[in-house]
Amino acid sequence: MGLADAPRGKAVKPRGSAAKPPPDGSRPLPGWRRYWPMYTAVSPFFILFAVFGVFPVGFSVYLSFMSWDGIGETRSIGWDNYAYLVTDSDFWQSIGNTLIIWILSTVPMVFLALVIAYALHTAVRFKAFYRVAYFVPNITSIVAMTLVLGSVFSDSSGLLNSALRAINSGGVGWLSDPWAMKVSVAAITIWRWVGYNAIICLAGLQAISSDVFEAAKVDGANNRQTFFRITLPMLRPVILFVAVTSTIGGLQLFTEPQVLFPVDDNGNVGGPGGEATTIVLYLYQQAFVFNRFGYGAAVGWALFLLIAVFSVINWRLIGGRDEDAIGTGKRKGKSRAR
Amino acid sequence: MRAETAARSRTIVGHAVLLLGVLITIFPFYWMFVMASNTTGDIFAYPPELVPGPHLWENMNKVFDGIDFWGSMGITVVAATSVTFLVLLFDSLAAFAFAKYDFPGRRVLFWIVLATFMIPMQLALVPQFVTLAWLGWVGSLKALIIPGAANAFGIFWMRQYAQGAIADELIQASRVDGAGFFRQWWTVGLPVLRPGLAFLGIFTFFHIWNDYLWPLIVMTDPGKVTLQVAVQQLNGVYTTDQSMVIAGALMSVIPLIGVFLIGSRHFIANLAAGAMKF
Numbered sequence: 001m002g003l004a005d006a007p008r009g010k011a012v013k014p015r016g017s018a019a020k021p022p023p024d025g026s027r028p029l030p031g032w033r034r035y036w037p038m039y040t041a042v043s044p045f046f047i048l049f050a051v052f053g054v055f056p057v058g059f060s061v062y063l064s065f066m067s068w069d070g071i072g073e074t075r076s077i078g079w080d081n082y083a084y085l086v087t088d089s090d091f092w093q094s095i096g097n098t099l100i101i102w103i104l105s106t107v108p109m110v111f112l113a114l115v116i117a118y119a120l121h122t123a124v125r126f127k128a129f130y131r132v133a134y135f136v137p138n139i140t141s142i143v144a145m146t147l148v149l150g151s152v153f154s155d156s157s158g159l160l161n162s163a164l165r166a167i168n169s170g171g172v173g174w175l176s177d178p179w180a181m182k183v184s185v186a187a188i189t190i191w192r193w194v195g196y197n198a199i200i201c202l203a204g205l206q207a208i209s210s211d212v213f214e215a216a217k218v219d220g221a222n223n224r225q226t227f228f229r230i231t232l233p234m235l236r237p238v239i240l241f242v243a244v245t246s247t248i249g250g251l252q253l254f255t256e257p258q259v260l261f262p263v264d265d266n267g268n269v270g271g272p273g274g275e276a277t278t279i280v281l282y283l284y285q286q287a288f289v290f291n292r293f294g295y296g297a298a299v300g301w302a303l304f305l306l307i308a309v310f311s312v313i314n315w316r317l318i319g320g321r322d323e324d325a326i327g328t329g330k331r332k333g334k335s336r337a338r
Numbered sequence: 339m340r341a342e343t344a345a346r347s348r349t350i351v352g353h354a355v356l357l358l359g360v361l362i363t364i365f366p367f368y369w370m371f372v373m374a375s376n377t378t379g380d381i382f383a384y385p386p387e388l389v390p391g392p393h394l395w396e397n398m399n400k401v402f403d404g405i406d407f408w409g410s411m412g413i414t415v416v417a418a419t420s421v422t423f424l425v426l427l428f429d430s431l432a433a434f435a436f437a438k439y440d441f442p443g444r445r446v447l448f449w450i451v452l453a454t455f456m457i458p459m460q461l462a463l464v465p466q467f468v469t470l471a472w473l474g475w476v477g478s479l480k481a482l483i484i485p486g487a488a489n490a491f492g493i494f495w496m497r498q499y500a501q502g503a504i505a506d507e508l509i510q511a512s513r514v515d516g517a518g519f520f521r522q523w524w525t526v527g528l529p530v531l532r533p534g535l536a537f538l539g540i541f542t543f544f545h546i547w548n549d550y551l552w553p554l555i556v557m558t559d560p561g562k563v564t565l566q567v568a569v570q571q572l573n574g575v576y577t578t579d580q581s582m583v584i585a586g587a588l589m590s591v592i593p594l595i596g597v598f599l600i601g602s603r604h605f606i607a608n609l610a611a612g613a614m615k616f
Contacts (some may be wrong), residue, residue: 011477031442037519038441041431045488046447049454052485056465057457063465070468119352121442126353133360136367139598141548143566146585147573148370151580157370159383165384195363196609203610253459255550262574280460280551287464288555296464305459313455 063297070293081298091299093274094282095306097182101257101278102250104186105193110242112194114235117201131202134195146188146259150175153184154261175260178275185276188256193249197242204238205231244314251307254280263289279303365606374398374585381581397585404576406561407417407589410568413557417482417564418546425542426535428488434495434527438509448497455490467555481556482564486546499534500527537608541599547594565590582608 012221064081068074085091137145152159154172161171174184202310208231257278261271269285270277277285283303287296373381376391401407435441436448466485467476475481508526517525527533553564563571567587576582598605 035441038435038439038444041435041519041523044428045432045451045490047483048488049450049490052466052469053454053457053462055468056462056506059468060462060465063468070471075497098521115355119355119359122348122352123356124349126464128603130356130360131606132599134363135602135606136595136598139544139548140367140594141566141587143548143550143570144370144591145366146571147587148366148373150582151365151373151381151584152369154382156386157386159386162386163385191363191366199606199610247464248458248487254460257568258550259573263572283460283463284551284555288467293464293468300461300464303482304458307458332383 043161060297060300063294064301066294066297068293071291074294077294081295082293085298085302090274090277091282091302093272094277094279096275097270097276098251098253098278101182101186101189101253101276102247104182105189106243106246106250108186109190109194109197109246112190113197113201113242114239116194117205118231120198120202121205131154131199134198136195137192138196142255143259145192147257149188149191150183150260153187153248171274176272178273181261181271181276185253185256185260188260189250189253198245200242201235201238204235208234219307240314247310247314250308251303251310252280253278254284257281258284279306344413370584370588370591372590373581376581378579378581393581394585399583400579400584400587401572401589404582405568405572405586407565407568407586408505409561410563410565413482413562414547414565417479417553418543420479420483421486421546422539422542424483424487425489425492426539429492429496429526429538430531430535431456431523432488432493433500434504434523434531435519436493437497437500438506438527451490451493454498455494468575470556476556477559477562482546482553489542492542496531496534496538500531503530503534533604534608537603537605540597541609542603543597544594 009048033163065078066074067077067080092237110261116134120127123130155161155173155175158174160174164171173181174180212230212234213226213330216230221229257276258281261269263269263274263285267285267289268274269289279299280303283296283299286292286299372388372390374393374397376387377393380387380391432451436444436451451487470476470485473480475484504527508530509522512522512526515557526567548566549564550566553567554570557563557567560571569590573583573588
């Protein structure tokens with residue numbers, strides 16, 4: 001019945017459990033003596049979560065109704081932070097920027113990840129080499145690699161614009177033009193995550209039974225039909241995983257735009273016109289550059305709302321996989337396979 | 339015969355695609371080395387220098403002059419190894435209990451664990467900073483280590499692993515021998531969980547080593563920051579000397595690539611398996 005039974009069908013009862021008396025034949029131990037080791041084992045997480053999770057989240061509700069610079073007195077200002085938030089054009093710009101950068105990065109990334117995964121799947125040789133090579137960007141420091149790619153994108157004499165000059169075409173303002181700035185940030189996230197997602201997709205491809213492909217072949221399906229009718233539909237869960245993780249990651253984008261466009265002397269972030277200011281970068285600026293802690297907390301709640309909305313959408317798309325996630329083993333069966 | 343030719347040409351196209359992808363993926367690493375070993379003037383000249391030059395040591399020495407590189411490296415290493423050790427300890431204990439024992443409230447508690455890793459950390463950024471300020475931990479290593487010492491992802495992942503890997507019979511046998519919960523965790527659980535722990539360990543280590551936002555906020559003393567923040571500070575102060583900045587970036591990345599190349603195969607396989615379980 002419990003969570004842990006699923007794979008093997010029976011749970012190990014704790015020492016001295018009522019259902020199975022201990023081998024020495026003694027009476028079952030009272031509850032607290034029976035269970036304290038398990039509660040002790042899980043307690044570090046819950047204590048840390050209470051101190052650094054529950055309390056701060058509750059406190060941020062309070063803080064979002066305050067005006068506070070982090071040092072002086074807190075002053076209750078009611079709904080003013082939220083009232084300002086809905087009229088704050090910089091905040092709305094940061095939401096727009098985040099969504100544009102997210103689309104600019106996710107769509108090409110999922111496509112490229114699928115192409116690479118498919119090529120890896122069909123390739124017989126050098127698989128291990130390819131997998132490591134594609135994965136290296138993901139484990140290296142975002143700060144370091146953003147600095148490197150930032151130099152490549154440099155407007156005046158970066159490598160990319162030098163290459164464009166060499167083929168006699170004008171340079172692009174990679175770090176100054178509103179759209180090109182977003183493309184630059186998106187390109188860095190694609191570079192970092194495409195290999196990771198390709199390897200996830202590859203695992204999904206390899207999980208598809210070869211019987212299915214054999215059957216398709218017997219039925220006379222050509223490559224194109226096999227890909228669109230079998231491979232893609234069976235990859236749906238994996239593609240959704242990639243989409244969900246990239247949504248959450250995309251909404252929390254911070255390091256790339258912050259390193260690419262460092263905070264200037266006036267405390268401005270996100271480059272010329274703030275065209276690459278993401279939501280988290282905006283939160284950082286308000287709270288930790290301008291010391292507007294109360295307003296920062298309110299921005300945090302707006303971000304939470306946004307992520308919650310997207311999570312519900314994702315949850316709907318995945319449809320019922322929550323049961324599997326905690327390993328109860330109960331599948332929704334027919335109701336799921338509409 | 340024709341089918342064979344078609345298959346071969348498909349393989350060639352596949353490898354061509356993969357190689358092109360690898361070139362694009364690897365190029366920034368090559369370029370990082372080219373930049374770090376040339377002068378800024380040569381890199382940004384037209385046409386730019388495209389091959390490694392002789393100025394690597396010079397640029398690296400300038401990095402040592404510009405930031406407390408070894409101090410930052412020390413902070414980063416201590417933070418990353420401490421968090422990794424604590425995460426392995428706490429997460430494996432909790433996962434072992436959740437996977438193999440029945441106790442009142444287990445289901446609810448595990449749901450809470452799952453629910454917490456859906457909450458974006460940035461929501462609590464401001465109040466977490468205030469909490470740490472009250473505790474007097476801002477600017478100290480404790481701020482980097484303690485809040486991340488146990489995490490929901492690790493518990494979830496290790497629990498999945500423990501369910502499949504630890505046979506109930508093993509636990510029953512050790513119970514007959516008189517072993518209590520912690521002894522069972524140590525003698526039965528940990529040895530079996532070793533591959534899973536290795537993955538979680540590398541994952542956590544990389545995560546803490548590469549983290550930027552949290553140390554940027556809590557390590558308020560400019561002379562006492564992690565490597566990531568130090569390299570970015572270098573960029574902020576010496577923007578005109580890009581070769582030196584990139585030399586610093588290179589030095590901050592090399593240890594990671596080393597660790598990754600040693601444990602990569604295992605790491606990637608586990609990561610893919612983990613994603614498939616969702």
